[in-house]
Amino acid sequence: MSALPLASPRPSRSTTTPRRHLEVAPTRAARLARPKLLPAIVTISGIGVILLAQLLLSIVLADGAYTIAGLQTEQRDLQRQEQALTEQLEVLSSTQNLTANAEHLGMVASGNPVFLDVSTGAVSGDPTAAGGSLTGTSGNQIGNSLLTESTLVDPVPTAGAGASSSAEDSPASGGSATPGASTPGTIPSPTTR
Amino acid sequence: MTHSRLTARRLALTLFAVFAVVGVFVVKLVDIQVVRAGELTAAAEARRSSEVTVWGDRGEIVDANGTVLADSVDRFDITASPKSVKDTTEMTVDGEQVVVPTTEAVAKIAEITGAPAADLYAALTADPASDFTYLVKSVTLETFTKVFDLDIAWVYSELRPSRTYPRGAIAGNLVGFLGTDGPLAGTEYQWDECLAPTQGTSRYERGADGVRLPGSLVVEQEAVDGGTVHLTIDSDLQWFAQQQLAQQGTALGADWGTAMVVRVATGEIVVAADWPSIDPNDLDSVSAENSGARIFTAPFEPGSIMKPVAFAALLDNGLITPTTPLTIPNSYTPPGSSENVTDSFPANNARWTATGVLMNSSNIGTVMLSEKLTPQQKYDYFRAFGFGDPTAAGFLGEDGGIVRPPSETSYDTATLATQMFGQGITATSAQMASLYQTLGNGGVRMPLTLVSGCEQPDGTWTDVPVPSGERVVSEYAADTTLQMMETVASQGSLRNVISIPGYRIAAKTGTGEVAENGHYGSERIVSLATVFPAESPEYAIVVTLGKPDTMKFSGAAAPVANAIMEQVIKTFRITPSTEPAPSLPLTW
Numbered sequence: 001m002s003a004l005p006l007a008s009p010r011p012s013r014s015t016t017t018p019r020r021h022l023e024v025a026p027t028r029a030a031r032l033a034r035p036k037l038l039p040a041i042v043t044i045s046g047i048g049v050i051l052l053a054q055l056l057l058s059i060v061l062a063d064g065a066y067t068i069a070g071l072q073t074e075q076r077d078l079q080r081q082e083q084a085l086t087e088q089l090e091v092l093s094s095t096q097n098l099t100a101n102a103e104h105l106g107m108v109a110s111g112n113p114v115f116l117d118v119s120t121g122a123v124s125g126d127p128t129a130a131g132g133s134l135t136g137t138s139g140n141q142i143g144n145s146l147l148t149e150s151t152l153v154d155p156v157p158t159a160g161a162g163a164s165s166s167a168e169d170s171p172a173s174g175g176s177a178t179p180g181a182s183t184p185g186t187i188p189s190p191t192t193r
Numbered sequence: 194m195t196h197s198r199l200t201a202r203r204l205a206l207t208l209f210a211v212f213a214v215v216g217v218f219v220v221k222l223v224d225i226q227v228v229r230a231g232e233l234t235a236a237a238e239a240r241r242s243s244e245v246t247v248w249g250d251r252g253e254i255v256d257a258n259g260t261v262l263a264d265s266v267d268r269f270d271i272t273a274s275p276k277s278v279k280d281t282t283e284m285t286v287d288g289e290q291v292v293v294p295t296t297e298a299v300a301k302i303a304e305i306t307g308a309p310a311a312d313l314y315a316a317l318t319a320d321p322a323s324d325f326t327y328l329v330k331s332v333t334l335e336t337f338t339k340v341f342d343l344d345i346a347w348v349y350s351e352l353r354p355s356r357t358y359p360r361g362a363i364a365g366n367l368v369g370f371l372g373t374d375g376p377l378a379g380t381e382y383q384w385d386e387c388l389a390p391t392q393g394t395s396r397y398e399r400g401a402d403g404v405r406l407p408g409s410l411v412v413e414q415e416a417v418d419g420g421t422v423h424l425t426i427d428s429d430l431q432w433f434a435q436q437q438l439a440q441q442g443t444a445l446g447a448d449w450g451t452a453m454v455v456r457v458a459t460g461e462i463v464v465a466a467d468w469p470s471i472d473p474n475d476l477d478s479v480s481a482e483n484s485g486a487r488i489f490t491a492p493f494e495p496g497s498i499m500k501p502v503a504f505a506a507l508l509d510n511g512l513i514t515p516t517t518p519l520t521i522p523n524s525y526t527p528p529g530s531s532e533n534v535t536d537s538f539p540a541n542n543a544r545w546t547a548t549g550v551l552m553n554s555s556n557i558g559t560v561m562l563s564e565k566l567t568p569q570q571k572y573d574y575f576r577a578f579g580f581g582d583p584t585a586a587g588f589l590g591e592d593g594g595i596v597r598p599p600s601e602t603s604y605d606t607a608t609l610a611t612q613m614f615g616q617g618i619t620a621t622s623a624q625m626a627s628l629y630q631t632l633g634n635g636g637v638r639m640p641l642t643l644v645s646g647c648e649q650p651d652g653t654w655t656d657v658p659v660p661s662g663e664r665v666v667s668e669y670a671a672d673t674t675l676q677m678m679e680t681v682a683s684q685g686s687l688r689n690v691i692s693i694p695g696y697r698i699a700a701k702t703g704t705g706e707v708a709e710n711g712h713y714g715s716e717r718i719v720s721l722a723t724v725f726p727a728e729s730p731e732y733a734i735v736v737t738l739g740k741p742d743t744m745k746f747s748g749a750a751a752p753v754a755n756a757i758m759e760q761v762i763k764t765f766r767i768t769p770s771t772e773p774a775p776s777l778p779l780t781w
Contacts, residue, residue, distance in 0.1 A: 061407040069404045080267055084334040087266050090359035095432045112694075112759070115768045124769045126694040134433075141439035142432055144361025145475040 096144040097151050099134060104152045109134040241406075242398040248354055249390025252419030254368050254380055256428040257463070257645070261359055262368050263381065263473070265419075268355040269337040271306065271329045275317050277347040285344040298345055305339045306332055331355060356381075362472040363432045366486040367424065367465055367643065369589070370473035378485060380644070383589040384422045387647035387656065391417040420655070421648040425461040430454065433760045434466035437753045438738070442468050445749050446742030451488040452757060453626040457730045460630055460639030460660055462586060464757070465489070465623070487739075489586065492594035492619035496705030497554045497747075498722045498735070499615030499625075501632060501674050503563045504551055506574040509636075509670035512565040515677050517547040518781040525557040527564070530606040534560050537704070537746075549779035552680040554702055556614045563613040568599040571612070577665045578638065579627045580620050585640030585658070594619040615705060616713075622720075626735045629722050632678075632699075633730030636671035637662035675699040679727050679774045687721075690751040693758060695769035697727035700754075702747035707740065717745040721754040726770045732761050 026034075091097065109132050114125035135141075225233065254263035282298040283290060299317065303310035306329040316326045331353055332340070340348065356371045369379020376382040393416030398406045438450035454464035465488050472478040507513040521540035524533045536555050543549070550558030563571065575581065575596045583591035596618055602609035608617035623641060631638040639662050646657035666674075678699035682691045691700050703720035706713040720737040724730045736754040761767065 058407075065404055065407045080334050083267055087264070087357060087359075090261050090264060090357075094360050095363055095429055096361060099432075110763065113763050113766065115766070124695070124771075126769070135436060136440050138440055138443065140436065141443070142362045142435045142470070143472050143475075143478060144359075144363075145472050145478065146357065146359065146361060 244396045247393035247416040249416035249418045252388040268331040268353045270351040272349045358473040365471045366467035387420040390419040418650045423645045434464045438468035447738040449739040451622040452736045455630045457633035488622045489588035489591045494705045496615040496703040498703030503613040505666045505674045509666040515548045527610040532607045548677045548777040560610045586643040629733035633724040635668040636666040697770040698725040699727040716740045721750040
């Protein structure tokens, strides 16, 4: 019995100081596994950025698709327009139209051709005066049903335009009035390329 | 005991039901994902994607100078959806959107297109439930744009590739035309393989507004435009020849006329004119019988323009010279024949040389001289000159004419004699031109060419003819025949009409009788053939007028040939002859 107090040499810790809260120290792996705020923010905002970029990209692509469609329509329209104008030009440049216009402007068929041999200076051919109509008295007989409306050019404004343009061109025509230097026996030729 | 058995049975039943339902799902899944996968995917794609035809243009037909004779153009069919048509229609007039009664909108379309409003209204009301009807077909871009600027919701359009012939009736006989389902005549038909485009397709997915979904192009097959067919003709000269034929033909009441100009050295056809000629833009412009190219397809008995064959053959065999003497009676019965040969005017025992016989175009003299040739020789020379076969021009429906073989002429002695002056034998104008090309080219027959090739869209040429000449008679025979023919232009009765000052011209007249109902009547087919300049020939011309009413001899064709020669001289800058013609005696 007397040994009883001896049996407890150390007083109980719980009675003297409050019991310390103990934890298992986290291992390195456990420490790493613990959620961290920064990487989470980076990842989520990264995904957000990618989604946003994808959205923008598809908006741009869709916009591009509309641009392409618009340009293709424009190209088609322009091609059609070009074709329609070519068609008009071909009809206007038809022999029937040119003949009618030439005669309307008072042009006549040329006479017999006369040839000058430049190396010998000899003239061959039997010259006749120009005159007469290419289509004769009966007019053009070779029809063209595409020439439905009158395409005759009015000579008066054409003559006016010709006069004004020749006035503008006078320095150039003055230049060409000076003959190029030539040596006898050869044909004078312009030096323009 | 009974209780647990009941539980087990209930469990089994439940399990069975679960497996049955899962089994049904599995079967359906396999069906959708494996068995019908292709079909369903295609159906889904068809919902989103659409196939668009990409049209290639049909190729052009151009002349030797690149002048376009046939071209492809866009036309538009204006269509409508009758089921979308309500009593009122929204449309844009002068940039302002207005709501008008539908009748007014229809009237507006009618005003723009020129189609009767009643027809348009009938088309719209014929089947109000339908989604498609044609309103106006084949309008030009200008009209099409005006209609679409109205912005009417129920109006749609379709592209209709069409054909235009900017030169109208010029060379219309050669170019041919297209029907609604494809080419019907001429070069359009014969060269369809070169001209026809290959249609392409473009297949992509698209959104509700018809815009392609980005990156969804599924298939694309590029359209390939058709190639360009290059003709050897000169369209301005062709016009001139047609014009001359039309003037003279109308003046003389002829039924038809043809004119061909061939470049002697190459056999290229520069002019192949027919009168009347179709305007391919307007298929009703001439009657059906005149819508083709008679010059290639209608053989006739040519008459005396065939005589140079006899003379060239005789010269080639050394059987005559230009001065071989002959006395021409008023009537002559070839040996073994019961029929008389006569001339257009009695010769009264004239003492003509072979040249005189040709110049005076004596049938009797030609028959007498030709007796030196055997029937086989005559046949062989005709065939060698190209008679009996279509020419190498290869025009659609070209005819080769008829040459009687020796097996027939051995008992048909009349034909054996008459074929030497062009009766009892038939030939087309093209074959006659080929004969004169051969004589002008020193006896070498070049194959006639009408098409110089097909230019593919990538710039390469195909079907380019490789001309290889064939010698028919010796150069001496050909040149001498031409010299003898020069007397026709210098001393014959038509000399004032044919001759051109400064130029040596070899010419031959022809007045063919036309067999109708088995015997020759009063109708004539008159021709004039020329080769010039005679000393070094460049062009051969054959002009023919069919059945003229007021002037039934070759004088009718002479002014046309003369005018064409003058125009050829101007066009191709042919210099005058420098040497005088040899003087061959006509009489002895």
